[in-house]
Amino acid sequence: MMTDERRGFFAEPDPSDHTGSGSGATPPEEGQNKASGGVAPAPGSVPSAPRVHDRRHASRHVDAEEPIDPEVALAKSQKEAAEHLDDLRRLKAEFENYRKRVLREQTHVVERASRQLVERLLPILDNFELALIAADRTKDYEALVRGVEIVFGELSDLLHKEGLQKIEALGKPFDPTMHEAVLEVGDGPAEGDPVVAEVVRNGYTLKGKVVRPAMVKVVRR
Template identity: 45%
Template sequence: MSTDNKTDEQDVNTTYAADNEQTADNQEDVAAQDTQAEASPEASELEKARVQAEENYQRLLRVQADFDNFRRRARAEKEDFAKYASLKLIEQLLPIVDNFDRALASSKETKDFDALAKGLDMTYRGMDQLLTAEGLKPIEAVGQPFNPEFHQAVMQVESDEHEEGIVVEELQKGYILKDKVIRPAMVKVSV
């Protein structure tokens, strides 16, 4: 072979090698671009997920703070309600207390016990009306069959006029507030 052929062959090989290297470089560049293109959507999706997670976390913190504030407010309202629950009843009792004060002051000045008894009776009726309006009722006891839900037997007595298990005497009045027994009547029961 001639030197010219060898040179041509070398040139062709060099050109072929250079083309192969360039093709390989191009393929690597294309692969890198493909990888970046493939990684880029994954990276952007990952970044979107991180942003969404941060937003959710911040929203959670706000909701927790709102809930803590709600609990604090509800507790304070409940304490205020319990503290002032009897306010309405107390306001209604004040005129009765005023009547007691007037009756006591008048009885000390005049020593008129009939007027005192009359004043106390009027005051008692005012108190009774107020308590009845609030739903308080006395428990009927004397002459009724003994009922442990409404009566508390403290004594048993023999009685010729009552059959067994009948309340013969009331020692302390019992009361029902609306539908609940707040104090059973203390009674004597026949045997």
Template identity: 40%
Template structure:
């Protein structure tokens, strides 16, 4: 065998020896790639699972919040209904109390007015006696000090009655009105129409708009 043939044979043997190593290395790389390929889906699956769990957890939290706010809205409505009912009850009670206060004020005013009218009615006979006394005074005695003193007392009494709202009823020459007059006599008078008050026998008085004593009169027949 020549020198060249030996070299060629050695080179062939070396190449044959290298082939298994390359094949082994190729197999190793393929295994790693396959392992990597097998591992990657599992990682992605884990990531997807975490995302789904997070989404489910977020959805559960949202549902919990919605339920919480729904319960709060219901409680708030119930409280508002109670507040409205209490406010309505309070308004009714205030209206009732206001009506009660007005009614009691009217009753007090009426009681005071009736009491005052009763007192005035008892004073009127005193006024009548003053007037009867003045009617008996002779003209020559009108300047007497005693008569003048009595006239001053009478004038003061009349002023106080006027300030209280007491005024005499004007009746002479007026048509007879049973609301103000008490007819006790009929008279003949050609100068006046029938049914007209001819003579006042006793003065009548009014206390504000209320008659506390009717005028005693004689009426034309």
């Protein structure tokens, strides 16, 4: 029969006793975490610092929501508008000066080119005048014709060097961009293609551009 002393040795431990070494004992730190409703930090981790309300941030937020004075905003807008207007006026003045400068340069270029052409025409004009004087003195009209032919050749050579070309129209198909038809001659078929039959007045191109179309008579073939 088991004695009372031995029954006391095998008796179960009291659950209310937290100081025992059994597995049911709870560490003091864990008890504090549970009491405060938090989570126990991991072993070896550093606890985070408590959050503190930043009053300066709140102050800036309040300032940003403050209404803007309408008079201040109007004065600022008027100042910006005046600055933009000054910029536009300055740009307009600069563009006007640029336009005048370009116009002067173009005028000088044209005047210089015209002067060079006139200087090259003067010898031809002198020869023409000499031919007329000689014909008046001698009454030799054959000499006058030869003089005019010489002057005409000199003038043609000069204009050719400047880029002037005569439009070759006789016998060519009619081209409305190069020819100007003044009359249709002959009894060709009405559905035939027009061809230049006679040149009434020569046409010319200057550096590839038509300055005067050739005046022609056409016939259908």
